[in-house]
Every structure is written in C-alpha cells, then in structure tokens.
Amino acid sequence: MSHPDSPVPGQFVLVLHSHLPWLANHGRWPVGEEWLYQSWAASYLPVFAMLRRLADDGYSDMLSLGITPVLAAQLDDPHCAASMYEWLADWQLRATEAAVATDTQRRELGAREYRSASAALADFESHWRHGAAPMLRRVAASGVAEILGGPLAHPFAPLLDPRLRRFSLAEGLADAALRCGTRPRGIWAPECAFAPGMEAEYAAAGVGHFMVDGPTLHGDTALARPVGDTDVLAFGRDLSVSYRVWSPKSGYPGHPAYRDFHTYDHATGLKPARVTGKTVAAKDKKPYDPQRADPVIDRHVDDFIGHVRHRLVEESARIGRPALVVAAFDTELFGHWWHEGPIWLERLLRRLPEAGVRVGTLASAAANGHTGAAVGLPPSSWGSGKDWRVWEGPQVSHLVQLNAEVSATALDAVDKLVDPRGGRSRVADQIVRETLLTVSSDWPFMVSKDTAADYAVRRAHTHAHATRELVDAALRSHVGQAEQLRRNWSRADNLFADLDARRLHTTEALSTRRRSH
Structure with a gap:
C-alpha cells in the first residue's frame, strides 16, 4: 500500500x-x-x-x-548466560557441518547460518556478558x-489470591527498578x-x-x-x-518468501x-x-x-x-x-x-x-474469547484448584513462620518463590492450547510439590530438613534473590493504608 x-x-x-x-x-x-x-x-x-x-x-x-x-x-542468570554462550557456539558448529556438506543447498545454508551465528556470538560477547x-x-x-x-513470575492476576497478587506486583516493580535503574x-x-x-x-x-x-x-x-x-x-x-x-x-x-518456522534440516537442526x-x-x-x-x-x-x-x-x-x-x-x-x-x-x-x-x-x-x-x-x-476461558476453563480446572490450594497453604505458612519485624526467613522466601512459579499463567495456557501440555502440568506440580514439602518441614519445626530442602530447591529456582517474604505483611499494610485514603 x-x-x-x-x-x-x-x-x-x-x-x-x-x-x-x-x-x-x-x-x-x-x-x-x-x-x-x-x-x-x-x-x-x-x-x-x-x-x-x-x-x-x-x-x-x-x-x-x-x-x-x-x-x-x-x-x-549466570547459568543461563554460560549456557547461552555454549548454545551460540553449538549453532556455529552445526552451521560449519552444513557448510562442508556435498549438497550445494546445504552448503549455502551452512555458510549463511555460520555468518549469522558468528555475528550473534560477537554481539553476545560485546554486549551481554553481564546479563540484561x-x-x-x-x-x-x-x-x-x-x-x-509487571508482576513477578507472570501470574494470571484475576484468579490469584488478592494478597499474593498485590505482593507480586509490588515486588515485580521493585525488581525492575533494580535491573533498569528506574521504577x-x-x-x-x-x-x-x-x-x-x-x-x-x-x-x-x-x-x-x-x-x-x-x-x-x-x-x-x-x-x-x-x-x-x-x-x-x-x-x-x-x-x-x-x-x-x-x-x-x-x-x-x-x-x-519468508523463512518457514516449522521445517528443519534434521541433520543440523537448521531451518532451510x-x-x-x-x-x-x-x-x-x-x-x-x-x-x-x-x-x-x-x-x-x-x-x-x-x-x-x-x-x-x-x-x-x-x-x-x-x-x-x-x-x-x-x-x-x-x-x-x-x-x-x-x-x-x-x-x-x-x-x-x-x-x-x-x-x-x-x-x-x-x-x-x-x-x-x-x-x-x-x-x-x-486470550481466546477475550475472557478468562484459557486460564479457568474446564480443561485447566485442575490447575485452577491446584493454584488456589498452594497459594492458601503458602500464605498460611508465611503468616506462621515470619515476623515482619524479625529476621529474614530464607525458607519462607523459597516457599513464596515456588508458589509464584506454580501459579504462572504459562502452564494453563500451554494446556489449553495443547502446546507441550505435559511439560506445563509437570512444571506446575513440581513447584506445588516444592511448596508443600517446604511448608511441611518448616511447620513441623524440622529446621535442618527445611533448610536442606530450601538449598536444594533454590539451586534450581534461584530467581528473584531480593524476594523477602516479610514484605507480604508490609505490602499489604501499605496497600490498605493507600486504599483507605
């Protein structure tokens, strides 16, 4: 036009x-x-x-x-940055393999992909070595x-416990301020x-x-x-x-004329x-x-x-x-x-x-x-229908119930474990972290759209299990077990290091004061 x-x-x-x-x-x-x-x-x-x-x-x-x-x-994340560097190098190696093939089309594909991979490696080395x-x-x-x-861990906010919803938003804005230098x-x-x-x-x-x-x-x-x-x-x-x-x-x-997303050269993983x-x-x-x-x-x-x-x-x-x-x-x-x-x-x-x-x-x-x-x-x-059906429809009702149960369990435990005027509880922090990962909007979306649905269900239940076993050990006063579980889970889910469960109390108090005015 x-x-x-x-x-x-x-x-x-x-x-x-x-x-x-x-x-x-x-x-x-x-x-x-x-x-x-x-x-x-x-x-x-x-x-x-x-x-x-x-x-x-x-x-x-x-x-x-x-x-x-x-x-x-x-x-x-340092693990992600190191793995990304390896992934880019592997891309370059796969392109090299294609570039020396006997087939003319594959050689041309390999040469083009090698140039792209080399440029991406140079960009990553120059600009991304300290993260985003x-x-x-x-x-x-x-x-x-x-x-x-946005809020931490991308929850479907309308279906989230209001207290956890307000906390997630406040913490997400604070996290952005730390990374971006401005709120x-x-x-x-x-x-x-x-x-x-x-x-x-x-x-x-x-x-x-x-x-x-x-x-x-x-x-x-x-x-x-x-x-x-x-x-x-x-x-x-x-x-x-x-x-x-x-x-x-x-x-x-x-x-x-555009490159096809779905078609792979299975020998190299490139898209020809x-x-x-x-x-x-x-x-x-x-x-x-x-x-x-x-x-x-x-x-x-x-x-x-x-x-x-x-x-x-x-x-x-x-x-x-x-x-x-x-x-x-x-x-x-x-x-x-x-x-x-x-x-x-x-x-x-x-x-x-x-x-x-x-x-x-x-x-x-x-x-x-x-x-x-x-x-x-x-x-x-x-989403579909412009309503909530993707995240609360019958096909994901089991995840809606799981999210409600895990959120209630976690909030009850934090209230018992954390004194907002006392010291920080790393176990309570990990309980909240795993809860937020459980209620990510991605898992019901992937189930509703049938895109890696098994992976999505497994992820939701993995984080729900982490929340429950942390809560169980902490409320039974099994301090050593709770701390060991916390260390184990934080090795996998070590995001949001500044997350502090004590702020579940302070965020709610501040929100209440603001709403009253």
Whole structure:
C-alpha cells in the first residue's frame, strides 16, 4: 500500500511484550532451556541491537518495551548466560557441518547460518556478558524506549489470591527498578488480564498505565481511558492494525518468501526452507532465499504504514480530535517466530516518521493528552474469547484448584513462620518463590492450547510439590530438613534473590493504608 508523506493527526505506539516462563534447570529439549536460547538468539539480541542503533542515530521515544521480571531474571542468570554462550557456539558448529556438506543447498545454508551465528556470538560477547540489566539501563537512559514492568513470575492476576497478587506486583516493580535503574510507571499485565477492582491495586502500587486488549474497551481504542475513579490509564490494543502483522488466520509471517518456522534440516537442526505455500508439505518446500524475502519486507513495511496512516485519519475524524493507535505484539514474534521480523521492525520504526506518522510511547501518549473519559472495564484478557476461558476453563480446572490450594497453604505458612519485624526467613522466601512459579499463567495456557501440555502440568506440580514439602518441614519445626530442602530447591529456582517474604505483611499494610485514603 503506497502512502504520501504528509503528516497525519494523532500518535502511533508500538508495544512489545517480552516474556518466557522460568525455564532454567527444568529440561532442555524439546521443551525447556532451548526455548530460552532460541528466543535470545533470534529475538532479544537483534531487538536490543536495533534499539542501540536507533539511540545512536538520535531517535527517542520510539516504543514501549515490556520485559517481565521472570524473563529478565533468566537473561541475568549466570547459568543461563554460560549456557547461552555454549548454545551460540553449538549453532556455529552445526552451521560449519552444513557448510562442508556435498549438497550445494546445504552448503549455502551452512555458510549463511555460520555468518549469522558468528555475528550473534560477537554481539553476545560485546554486549551481554553481564546479563540484561546493563542493556535495560542503557535503553532506559537513552530514552529510545519506555520500559514496562509487571508482576513477578507472570501470574494470571484475576484468579490469584488478592494478597499474593498485590505482593507480586509490588515486588515485580521493585525488581525492575533494580535491573533498569528506574521504577516503571507502566506495566504489561500478564495476558492483558483484568478484573474490576484491580485498577485500585495498580494505583496503590504507583502504576500509571497498563495494557488491555481492544475488546476490553469495546473496540474503542482511539484514546487511553482512566479506569473507575482512579487516574490509572488503560491503553487498548488496536486489533485492526495489530492483526495486519500477526493474526489467528493471516499476517505477514505467512508470506511464501519468508523463512518457514516449522521445517528443519534434521541433520543440523537448521531451518532451510521458505514458507512456499500454506498447504505445501515440509518435504516439498523450496529453499529459503534472503534476496527473495528482502523486497517483500519493504512491501510489508509500506503496507503497515499505510494502514497506520489510514487508521489515524479515520479514528481522528470519528472522535473529532487527534487519535491514538496502539499496536502490540510479543517480542518473540520478531526473529524467533518470524525470521525477518527484526529487519521489518527496524525499517518500520525508521520510516514511520518519514511517512508523517508521529511515533511515541504509552507514557508520551498520556503526556500528549491522548486520554478520554473514565470507564469501567469488564473481566477480560487477550486470550481466546477475550475472557478468562484459557486460564479457568474446564480443561485447566485442575490447575485452577491446584493454584488456589498452594497459594492458601503458602500464605498460611508465611503468616506462621515470619515476623515482619524479625529476621529474614530464607525458607519462607523459597516457599513464596515456588508458589509464584506454580501459579504462572504459562502452564494453563500451554494446556489449553495443547502446546507441550505435559511439560506445563509437570512444571506446575513440581513447584506445588516444592511448596508443600517446604511448608511441611518448616511447620513441623524440622529446621535442618527445611533448610536442606530450601538449598536444594533454590539451586534450581534461584530467581528473584531480593524476594523477602516479610514484605507480604508490609505490602499489604501499605496497600490498605493507600486504599483507605
């Protein structure tokens, strides 16, 4: 779609949501740490490299970047960093094997992958040797993007015990402040999930704005809306624009010229094919050719810009004032799922201002006055049906019951074990840590969508078992056994070192005081 470069009214905001569940020390292949390293290599490395280039070229206020605390913890974890380095080296070795094959197509594939692996290794050695925190601080300090926070361990908040929900959010924001050097004012609520009343909890935690899906605002996403009687703003994802890229039925990544995600060369684990066609069998797919894909990327950039311009003009006319268009995606789409995604993304962000589109962040959209009248929001999410069925439907009722039981057990134990004015209890800390890992929204999602469902159920029950046996030993005053269990479990689940169970009391007291005022 062609477009003139005359300015259009309003503002466009791109939001990226970066998240993976805690995978370290819980399997490698086919589900486990491999998922982390694939996403790190294909998405996080190029996206942060893009942000560095944009910042160096003087761009600012280009997008809102959500990084969940559980993902940041893995990107900062020494075990994960060392294993990632090994994974990149293995990628290079696999490419070398392909590059010396007798088959011409495999040799070309190997040479291309060797160059990519070598570039990724150099990037990792230069920028990631101290983890993600220095990268996040650089992004925040440069102003190229707004960092969004979120609750610890990515729970489906509406179904979580309110006390644990408030604690998880407060701790998640504190964790982001430690890593980024600044406390986020905006959050990506896990799964864009909302229940009436959560806006008051957001206000008490100091959250200024958050994301919901478009249908939560009945499709009227042209302005951010204060929720209830708070000043907390809900921004809605514009589905008509977002679905141009990634939709349940179509989108750019399915173009025949792009690299196929699902087809592997089983001898090397590399991906040799292009999509070719939606109904073409893997064995019949044509070899991937980057030169064939490159002009398609440009066409899709132009198409997306054209739709953004049209939507801004259309929505501004409808509401009688400059409108807002928010497109939101999982960061892992760009590179991991859609190989050409990072190139498309950088070209898009550079060309949007040239095409007369004002680009900004959620924070700048609020500051620029793109806000409307207050609304009440319904129970909602960005999952199937835009309701809670993915996380509380009959297919995951066993996990809903498990989460409720484990949360109640843990909170009762912490109340008995912890004196908020006394010393720290590492056992209580680990009880809370394992509880938060149990209630991760990823496990019911994976069951509902039948993606590695057995792994998801096993993970939920593993963390539930850890919680229960820690609680049992601690409440029986088996101090030595409880401490040994704590050490054993913390070797696997050593994230959120600053988590302090005593703050379950202080967070609740502070929240109560704020709500009373």
